[in-house]
Amino acid sequence: MDSINSISKGTFLFANGMDLKQLKRQKPSSFRNEEYSQEWCNSFQKVWKMIEAKIERIQSESYERTLSSLLTYIRDANTNDPNLQTAVLLTGVNQIDHFKQLDLLSQKISNNCFSMVSILKSRDCSNNIKYTIESLVGGLIYGHVNNDDSENIHLKLKKKQLTLSVLEAWYHNRFGSAEHKPKLVIILADFEQFPTNILQDFVSILCSYSSRLPLVLIIGLATAFKTLHSVLPFHITNKISVNIFQAESSSSMLNRILDEVILTHHCPFFLSGKSFKILLDIFLFYDYSLQSFIQGFKVFMLEQYSTNFFTSIYTIGSVYTGMFEKITHEDCEWLRRNCLSFRRYVEAHEDPQTRIDLITNDEKLKQFIPKKSCRALRFYFQFFCCLRMLAVLIEDLPRNNLGKQLRELYPICAETDITKLEEFQNCFKLLRFTSKDKFLAKLDKIIKILNEYISDEILHENLRNNFTCVWDKLLNYRVKIFEAGMTPTKSPGESNGSTITQSTAKINTKGIIGRHEMLQKLKESAMNQPTKIVVEYERLLCKCLDYIYEVFERHLIPLTKGPVLTEIFLFSDCNSVRRHIVGAPRSSIHNALVNPHHYLQCKCCAVKENEQILSTMPDISVAYKLHLECNKFINLFDWLQSFSMVIENNNDEEENISPEIQAKFTRSVAELQFLGFIKQAKQKTDHVMRLTW
Amino acid sequence: MNKIEKVVRKLINFYGKDEAFPECSYLYGQKSVGKSLCIEKFLKEAKDYLQTVIIYADEIYTKNILFEIIINKFNEHVLCEENSYESYAKIDCMEDFLNELSALSSDKSYLIIIEKAEKMRDMDLNILQIFMKLQEFTGLNISCLFVSHLAFEKFGVEDMLKIYVPDYNKNDITEIFMTKYEDIHERIRVKIEDSNINDNMTQLEAFESMNEEFFKNYLNLFLNVFYKACRDLKELTFLLEKCYSSYYSPVLSGEIKANDVTNLWRHVSKHLKTSLNTIYMRVENDATNEFKNNENAEDGFEIEKKQSSIKSFAQTLELPFYAKYLLIASFLASHNDAKSDKKLFMKNHGKERRRRQQTKLSDKMNVQFGPKSFSIDRLLAIFYAILDEKVGLTCNLLSQISTLVDLNFLTYVSGENNIMEGTARLQSTIGLDFAINIGKLVGFNVKQYLVDFH
Known part of the structure; x- marks a missing residue:
């Protein structure tokens, strides 16, 4: 408090010493020197420009449709x-x-x-x-x-x-x-x-x-x-x-932007499930504003690029090779400390020499990074491809708890292992009952998606082979399933009917005593039904689904559990950024008043518990803390007395309160009133009313 | 049409050549009965000897415009680039205006026609009075013709000459519409000729079979349906043209012969009925002007149908999740007593006394009264009470309130300028049905939280 020497000055600058240190410790690679900051900035801008261009294109396309009809209307x-x-x-x-x-x-x-x-x-x-x-x-x-x-x-x-x-x-x-x-x-x-x-x-x-x-x-x-x-x-x-x-509508526009820009493998920047959820929640629950969604995304991206050097190595579709040489010791340390998958990788590695190398030798690490980070990118590629396939598969299933849209599926897949979820299993069970036409349509869509991914230019050769294999198999299944209906076997509906009649006939032969027993028996007979007449189509369907399931199991892994170095492209530090995009005025004012040390960083006001009141705190803070202890109505005189007690640090109630204290008190009360915490009570004189709860 | 002729004759009698004009006169009649048409015809006949200016009173948002238009016109001053669009003289007050008028040549006769004269009552007090006595003030042969749809008594001024333009009856309307026959058909012909070339000829042939008789039949059908519901000529004209296309389209496509009246009726009746429905809605909700007027676009028609009910209005309304809850909270705050909040929104609200409830039954429903005002604090408190999740009080949330105000779902009653202090009071403007439907969208039972339904 000693640093404030003039009250006529409106603003006071407090060198926020501690926070700076913290910053340095947490984010060694941020703002280190100008040259470096240029690097990430360039890279960020390149990627952002591309994203922005894409988003703008989508937006103008969408406006185009309404606009063109509007324009013809105006013309005519x-x-x-x-x-x-x-x-x-x-x-x-x-x-x-x-x-x-x-x-x-x-x-x-x-x-x-x-x-x-x-x-x-x-x-x-x-x-x-x-x-x-x-x-x-x-x-x-x-x-x-x-x-x-x-x-x-x-x-x-x-x-x-x-x-x-x-x-x-x-x-x-x-x-x-x-x-x-x-x-x-x-x-x-x-x-x-x-x-x-x-x-x-x-x-x-x-x-x-x-x-x-x-x-x-x-x-x-x-x-x-x-x-x-x-x-x-x-x-x-x-x-x-x-x-x-x-x-x-802005929500359908958002869906499109998500589908085509944000939830894709195109740019080397991915949101973790949680951070994606934050953005989406703001959009759905608060404002429906695309603009703020995009800006929020930009903030996330900026944060990621400024703290994490490795993200800037990759721009869309290409490696920024010169950047590998610029990796510094701090960056390596950062990787070793913060990258969980790296730690896992090192711990699991058999060769102790490599382990030690990776942990202690920067050069070795630098050689390690390019290869592995490429693989990590490939992982994202597979992930998004499978995600899209999954979305197509389950989009029209009844009682689908996973969600129909990509934006609902993504956070689930990114956070948890979706193939282990019960809902997911249920979905696959339901899929076994899809009719042929529907399934064929779905399969066609999936094949189309795969095709798109395979024909992507930036694809790595291995990966392409891998996916072409999947594609071949699915195409194969498609042909088979298509033909299955042509063969004159019984259609699935008929076969179901016949088995049911059979089993009911069987049950009828036995004597039935009660309804409960009947139910029991029905269940039993359902359990150990004699080998069901499997139609060709059903058999193929099951096989195909099993295969797809396998593919999903392999690729739809939660992002945090992906292969080594996936984290460097993943933005998960959402809590720190959350404050920047969601303002909470009341809580920050409360924070500032209850714990002025948080903002002032002075030595005198540090408190261990929020309830503590120190005489060194700013007057308004003291007054605020005292008022928190009161009920709806506050007696001004009592308040003043406790105020003076805190400031003067003596418990002598008899002593007169000095005019200086009175002035301080009056000013704090006026300030609190200005901030909207209290107002004059009309019912009681000499009382003020609390306005917050 | 002879009614119009009669009115025109009367006007000519009043404002004849070389005659001293009456100080002022009043032309009145219902909306769209041809008042302006009368004036147009009259001016055609009187243009040789009469200097006229037509003023639309609703354009006069400052009196300078009124004065300048008149002076410009009488001095034959045209705004153009040469005079850099300055008017003839700078006129700021009535005195200037009268001076300028007096400076006009006294050889000519002048007539000021003021349409929508009812708006004159809202202008400065002296304007209407002085315009009624311009001769006295200027010494010219000048007069003022007020045109309005109001009865003269509504003006509360001294008596003047009055001319009444009577309403149209059904025959008049038919007659008027018959004059449009040529026009409409010419337009259709052009449209056909402009369209694709392939079946042009067959269409044109079919078009030839649509003679005057055909149009007259349509008029009959049309007026039978609409005349009861609406007598506004403008309205009917619009509907007439809108529905005509669906009447003649089967003839053009060759499905129905032009003289097959029964089939044509069967075909068009559905369309007429939907159009009538939208017109009928206006009659029902006359006060709120909910009538969906003048729909051109085909898809517009669809949208209109979709939006006609409150339910779908609520469904099509694109509001963020919390905004919907805020909307409901505002409705609840407006239609519940603050006293009952504790009972409604808290789980352990203690026992209530029986006696008070019984007296309550005889009371009128709270929802039937207008909305009551509430403070932002109460709104937020209810919002948090009805929302299951815990949400922080963030800027985004607070800005939702102002968004709702912007969208006119909430209005400030008082203290709009001291929101910070907490004394601002708001009011909800939505109705019960709307609130219930919004509630359904988010899975919230609104009635459960209304004192009336407890």
């Missing part, structure tokens, strides 16, 4: 119609993504259709119809000038002049004689957030101008079409003609 919109042409774009509830989408839309419109666009956002319109119209007209007139000829740049209109009648005059002046007249597109980005009265006025004004100007209105709706009618009364809606366009 009959603006001579007395009704105001209106397109309602139903986007998801999330506003950040929403704006991005609409910005893209406006770009596309002005590029592809001959038209001028103005986007209105509620925050720019400041609850006033005048500003709304001004920003609309300004957007149309000047937004157009920017990307077009310079003829009109000297046209400077006063803000007051930006009215629709000026727009009309300007438009006819400029395009009156032109053959192709541009359309004026107005986008209301966040319809729900505009005040109702403004919307009503605005739309009705547009309606009355729609016969004089080729206006097209695009409304971005977050919730549902119903909202439009709850905002606009009938006498306005009967002047517009509405077309609805539905944008792809």
Whole structure:
């Protein structure tokens, strides 16, 4: 506390000594020198750019579908119609993504259709119809000038002049004689957030101008079409003609991004089950925002690259060979300490000399890394391929507890050995009852997936042979199963029926006493049924499934138990990053007040238990801690007394409290009130009320 | 159409050539009965001797616009690049305006037509009054024609000349629609000719068989279905064109002959009924304007059908998991007394006294009253009580509340500016059905936590 010498200064800098040391110890390879940080930075940026490009491509593809229909609508919109042409774009509830989408839309419109666009956002319109119209007209007139000829740049209109009648005059002046007249597109980005009265006025004004100007209105709706009618009364809606366009929901878009970018083997960066779950949970439970999902992923990636040197050795599809030489002693140490699979590998190794070499000799280790890390990458490759196959197999099974989508399966597979799970076994049991058509379809899909993976260029030769083998076998099975139905054996349905009748006949012959006994017997007979008439198809199906099961058993190993060095590509340190992407204001304020040492790192305030109160702590911290001990209402005088007791460190209650203490106390109380912990109680004088619980 | 003619004659009587105009007059009648059409026709006849300007009162968000439009028009001042879109004169107040008006040539006659005149009542107090007495103020032969759908009494001003435009009856509507026959058919012809070339000829042949009689039959069917439900001409026009395509499409494809009225009826009736359903909904929920108007797109029609019920509205609404719980929590907070919270949300809430429950029965249901306001703390407390899992109070969670406010599912009642202090009060805007459906989506029984159903 001694370091604070002036209260007029708003901010105080505390050199956070301890944390720095910790950082150094934990993450030896981070920010070591500039050259090095350049290395990982380069590598990170390369990979990130590729990922980003892919994500953007997917996004724009998805927008494309809605956009293209919207664009054709705008192009064909009959603006001579007395009704105001209106397109309602139903986007998801999330506003950040929403704006991005609409910005893209406006770009596309002005590029592809001959038209001028103005986007209105509620925050720019400041609850006033005048500003709304001004920003609309300004957007149309000047937004157009920017990307077009310079003829009109000297046209400077006063803000007051930006009215629709000026727009009309300007438009006819400029395009009156032109053959192709541009359309004026107005986008209301966040319809729900505009005040109702403004919307009503605005739309009705547009309606009355729609016969004089080729206006097209695009409304971005977050919730549902119903909202439009709850905002606009009938006498306005009967002047517009509405077309609805539905944008792809953000969850299905996320699925696509996961399928094609994040849950693939393409980039040498993989999320552990837990960290993936964190991102997914934020998305599903909190915001449905793709943008924040992607940013979260980026943060994870950044953390991984900055702490773990080995990740940066690989960029997408290629090895950054020069990097191997740059591995330092610290990196090796880091590997030895933190990499569990490495430890396992070394412990299991038979040759004691290699063991010692790996642990003590950096050079040996460096030779060891390239080969093994390649193998680790191959492991991921197999893992994702099998994961995809599994997803296809069980996507339509009833009572499937594993989940239908890749995003549900991935955390399970990454954390646990899925083939040992009961649900998994059940799924395979159920699969034995699939009909031929369905199974063939599934098999086809699986073969297709395998094909895709095999034809991947970056594939290692061994691996390709390995997978081609699997592929061959499955193809073989497919042909056989396809033919199995052609042979004139009994179909599975018939055979089942016949066995049942047989067994029931058998049971009937014996005398039955009670229902329980009957049940028992049925069970028994089911257990030791005489060799079931196995249809060719069923036999093949079982064989095929067994084979697939085998493949899964081999490759769907939890990521942490993979071959040696899998960890260097795996991001599992999610808890440290979690704080960065999920802010918890209340708990961090609480933390800061209860244990100021955590942030200040001063010598005087270190406490062993959180309940401890020291006189050296900041005043507000002392006041806060005292208030935690109280009930809903706090008597100010009692509080002051205990406050002074703590600060002065004496228990003499009789003594008068010095004005200095009183001032300190008053200020802390005011600060607590400002932070929202207490407020003046109305019922009792001299009391304050606690607001937190 | 003779009704329109009559009104036009009356207008010409009022505003004849070389006649002293009345100070002002009032043209009224229901919405879309042809008031603007009357004015259009009248102006055509009177354009030689009359200087007119038409003002749409709902465009006038500041009075300057009103003044400038009028002055520009009467001085024949056109905004263009040469004058850099400046208006004729800078007019900031009524006095300037009157001065400018007085400066006009007194040889001519002037007429200001104000459509949607009911909006004039919301402008500055003096505007309507002065516009009613422009002759007095300027000494010109000037008059003001107010056009509105309201009864004159709603204006609360001195009496003036009134012209009433009567409603259309069924015959009028048929007559009006018959005038559209040529137009519509021309459009269809163009469409066919633009479409693929292969079966153009057969389609065109079939099209030829769709004569005026065919259209008249359709009109009859159409009006029989819709006239009871809706008399708004604009509305009907829209529906007419929308449904017509499904009436004639089997004729074009050659399935049904153009004179086979019964089969055509059978074919189109289903479509008419679905259209009527959407119109019927408006009649039911007239106050809330839920009527789904003007659907062009085919898929739009589908979406509309999907969204018509609250249930599917809840299902199509894409909300994050916790936001759904927050929504339910807000509903519960709005429709339960704070007193009963303990009973509802705590497991060990002690015994309740019997007597109070019995008196409660006679009370009205809480859900039938409007929503009550609640503080954010209470909302969060209920949220944590109904959610099984333990979630941290994070920024993301708190921002959900403001998202819900943005989406109009919650509104601030008071203290919007002091959220930090905890005195801000919110209110839920969703209904019981909606809350129940949202509850079903997340597997939560809303009724169980409502005092009324306890």
